[in-house]
Amino acid sequence: MNTADLGLPVDVPSTALFTDQYEFTMLQAALRAGTADRRSVFEVFTRRLPEGRRYGVVAGTGRVLDAVENFRFDAGVLGFLRERAIVDEPTLEWLASYRFTGDVWGYPEGEVYFPGSPVLRVEGSFAECVLLETVILSILNHDAAIAAAASRMASAAGDRPLIEMGARRTHELSAVASSRAAYVGGFTSTSDLAAGFRYGIPTVGTSAHAFTLLHDSERDAFRAQVASLGSGTTLLVDTYDVAEAVRTAVEVAGPDLGAVRIDSGDLLLVAHRVRDQLDALGATGTRIVVTSDLDEYAIASLAAAPVDAYGVGTQLVTGSGHPTCSMVYKLVARAASADPAAPLLPVAKKSTGGKTSIGGRKWAARRPDAHGVAEAEVVGTGPVPPGLADRQLQIELIKSGAVVAREPLxxxxxxxxTARAGLPMSAVQLSRGEPVIPTEYA
Amino acid sequence: MNTADLGLPVDVPSTALFTDQYEFTMLQAALRAGTADRRSVFEVFTRRLPEGRRYGVVAGTGRVLDAVENFRFDAGVLGFLRERAIVDEPTLEWLASYRFTGDVWGYPEGEVYFPGSPVLRVEGSFAECVLLETVILSILNHDAAIAAAASRMASAAGDRPLIEMGARRTHELSAVASSRAAYVGGFTSTSDLAAGFRYGIPTVGTSAHAFTLLHDSERDAFRAQVASLGSGTTLLVDTYDVAEAVRTAVEVAGPDLGAVRIDSGDLLLVAHRVRDQLDALGATGTRIVVTSDLDEYAIASLAAAPVDAYGVGTQLVTGSGHPTCSMVYKLVARAASADPAAPLLPVAKKSTGGKTSIGGRKWAARRPDAHGVAEAEVVGTGPVPPGLADRQLQIELIKSGAVVAREPLxxxxxxxxTARAGLPMSAVQLSRGEPVIPTEYA
Structure with a gap:
């Protein structure tokens, strides 16, 4: 099947317009000036983590690989660029045969990162690299923000399953990417069928208040649901009166009822009451799912409550207060001329208003202490010190334009x-703090 | 051209998987129970505005109409639902011929809204309406959040143009919808070419720091840009030293230089210095564009500065602190039986844990005071009072499944x-406060 027919960016033939116009005008000017072919190195990094966060989570890399591979210009796209006079004819000709032929290295997806970590490095001609800025940043800034929130929630939830159910709170395709990033960060399933379709993430869901309200009584609704989905289903018990609903639920489904879901009220209090009631009714195996504006703090506060699974929506898809990361895509080195043998010169913005960066192509390694726990993120531009050579974080993702590092989610x-477990214990504290390890520049 | 080939949800053949699984399991259970055909009324509303906000902005309605029209099940989607055993065969058969045949009324796009405003009403059989919950909420919750931020920024900017440039800070397709919502809220252009392609929004962009760093000197970079884009272009002047860059820019482009862009530093201070310098150099018509982590407060603080245009990224696409709205899609009335003549009964969740709502199909009107300024949002379920009959806010959007209210952006x-201008003056205060008019229930 042609999955592009679903409007999902699956086998997307082109990602070439997920681009800021200035990338095209820079291309045109560089082509005319004869500088477009200068070999260039761009790096993706953040100057800081979101306030109070201890670590970042690399996510979206797999989507970046798809986007780079599908960054090409068909007649429709070229026609748009021509009609709107965004670039001139020589530039359109150059774009018509565009394929990224360079190299991409980066932190593997799921790895953690810190301020200054060179999470992605794109190397090739200036022309071919400059066009990729926006689509790469869109994907990484979004997906990493969601994965970071998911990782904190997963730490707080411990062994209890986390259900992603935030589709209704974010853009319909952002929702699909959010489910994917949440899964990377430790969620176990999603309510979003498009995410199940696209990424094979397990999907779940049974019923909403509307289903109860549709029927002449709560009992009728529960009977209809159990008749359709079996007694292993999850019944929503807070439409009218929770205690009455739990009694009715066990009467209708029997003590093998799979689960009840509580979506409002004081979850800590209600969960205890419902657990006691279920046990008294003999439904000792019936689980309790809670879903109501949860975030990592609310999840942690329910650690001692008789809760078996958490459903998280809004706070997951909005990054729990940090809906984006501040990753930037910066030219850090470029050749002195278009000669392929020309040496690379480090370059960096130097104005006084902040936003400065460090020029030069960087390596990165995570230095462990004597107990094997990470103690520093080391980033450098010179030779890698011998002790860190086998601790390097970047891997080859695209080699001469070919993706070489696809992997199952x-x-x-x-x-x-694994990466989170290698950090100091304080990494998973929910309280605000500094990055859990410092970044050192070698 | 087949715009679906761009991976943009343009002529998307299907939006049917932008759906939470429970909508399908409810459908299956209702089909089996014989309640699926009960005529139902669902309403979209919020219980509150984001904290401190004075009004909300309805946005995304046009996208909702597309999504409802394209909500259908092809073989690929049905195959997925079958393979994953999400619904049974009778339900799959029902889905295969799905077309929404009901009615949708709502606030016209661009209108303002308040807590309790019934911004959308979806009416039809339970089965056909329940499936639309997630995709409708995804679109409205996202787009309204962005439009609300845009509207505040546009108030703060007054007559100065606002450029949307946040694509890199949000999901690549969320970015396209964000450009659209920003335009609705008052932005004038976007950097995002996909938004220009999809919605015809004017696009802009010239160059980044990378372009300056690519060249052997700032002068070389400016020459290359002016040679390619003409002297009317915008030169970025904060790569090295702003004063030197401004001097070089005017030397290279002449006093007809279109604009300079400042992307870092103390914008208030730098804008004044740059204006003085430009004027002294005779470039009195050269405009100043500022772009650096702006939000509505920063824009307002530059009101007296010699700034000619603002570029806004992160804070726009993240809703300036409120990246989503809390719109919900609730069953408010349903027929007592599947008989088409059966009367509608109001229904509502009643549990004690908050989240209660008011049953019944609602009308809404905005009552003006003696001076024609809005003084209350009036929402009711009974007959509309005579004085409010011609002040009703909802319009017909879909009639018996056919979209009847498409309109240019x-x-x-x-x-x-117009809608914002009809509110009390305090609506456009940026300080936190209550909704600028109260919602009254008649």
Whole structure:
């Protein structure tokens, strides 16, 4: 099937217009000036983590690989650029045969990162690299923000499953990417069918208040649901009176009722009451799912409550207060001429108003202490010190234009757990603080 | 051309998986229980505005109409639902011929709204309406959040143009919808070419720091840009030293230089210095564009500065602190039986934990005071009082499944200006406060 027919960016033939206009005008000017072919190195990094956060989570890399591979110009796109006079004819000709032929290295998806970590490095001609700025940043800034929130929630939830259910609170396709990033960060399932379709993430869902209200009584609604979905289903018990609903639920479904869901009220109090009631009714195996404006703090506050799973919506898809990261895509080195043998010169913005960066192509390694726990993120531009050579973080993602590092999402998810476990214990504290390890420049 | 080939949700053949799984399981259970055909009324509303905000902005309605029209099930989608056993065969058969055949009324796009405003009403069988919950909320919650931020920024900017440039800070397709919502809220242009392509929004852009750093000197970079884009271009002057760059810019482009852009530093101070310098150099017509982490407060603080245009990124696409709205989609009335003549009964969740709502199909009107200024949002379920009959806010958007209210985006943009102008003056204060008019229930 042609999955592009679903309006999902699946086998998207082109991502070429997810681009800020200045990338095209720079291309045109550089082509005319003879500087477009200068070999260039762009790096993606953040100057800081969102306030109070201890670590960042690299997410979206797999989507970046798709986007770079599908960055090309068909007649429709070229026609638009011509009609709006965004670039001239020589530039349109150059774009018509565009394929990224350079190299991309980066932190593997699921890895953690810190201020200054060179999470992605794009190397090729200025022309081919400059066009990728916006689409790469869109993906990484969004997906990393969601994954970071998910990771904190997953730490707070411990072994209890986390259900992503925020689709209704964000753009319909942002929702699909959010489910993916949440899965990377430790969520177990999603309500979003498009995410199940696109990424194979397990999907869940049973009923809303509307289903109860549709029927002549709560009992009728529960009977209809159990008749359709079996007694293992999850019944929503807070439409009218929770205690009455729990009694009715067990009467209708029997003590094998799968779960009840509570979506309002004082969850800590209600969960205890419902657990006691379920146990008294013999439904000792019936689980309790809670879903009501949860964030990592609310999840943590329910750690001692008889809760079996959490559903998280708004706070997940909005990054729990930090809906974007501040990743930038900066030219850090470029050749002195278009000669392929010309040496690379480090470059950096130097104005006094902040936003300065460090020129030069960078390596990065995470230095462990004597116990194997990370103690510093080391970033440098010179030779890698011998002790850090086998601790380097960047891997090859695209080699001469060909993607070389696709991987299953479950591998990414496991990598994140491992990476987080290698940080000092204070990484998973929810309280505000500094990055859990410092970034050192070698 | 087939715009779906761009991965943009343009002529999207299907939006049917932008759906939470529970909508499908409710459908299956209702089909089996014989309640799926009960005539139902769902309403979209918020219980509150984001904290401190004076009004909300309806945005995304046009996208909702597209989404409802394209909500259908092809073989690929049905195959996915079958393979994952999300619904049973009778439900799959029902879905195969799905077309929304009901009615949708709502506030016209660009209108303002308040807590309790019934911004959208979807009426039809329970089955056909329940499936639309997630995709409708995704669109409205996202787009209204961005439009509300845009509207505040536009008030703060007064007559000065606002450029949307936040694509890199949000999901790549959320960015396209954000440009659209920003335009509705009062922005004048966007850097995002996909938004220009999809919605015809004017696009702008010239160059980034990378372009200056690519060249052997700032002078070389400016020459290259002016040679390519003409002296009317905008030169970025804060890569090295602003004063030197401004001097070089005017030397290279002449006093007819279109604009300079400042992207860092103390914008108030730098804008004054640059204006003085430009004037002294005879470039009295050269404009100053500022772009650096602006929000509505920063824009307002530059009101007396010699600034000619603002570029806004992060704070626009993240809703300036409120990246989503809290719109919900609630069943408010349904028939007592599947008989088409059965009367509608008001329904509402009643549990004690908050989240209660008011049952019944609602009308809404904005009552003016003696001077024609809005003084209350009046929402009711009974007959409309005579004095308010011609002040009703809802219009017909979809009639028996056919979209009847498509309109150009410029009309939406103008409507927002008019709607905001009809509110008390304090609506455009940036300080936190209560909704600028109360919602009264009649």
């Amino acid at each position: 479950d591998d990414v998810r496991r990598r994140h757990i | 410029d009309d939406v943009r103008r409507r927002h200006i």
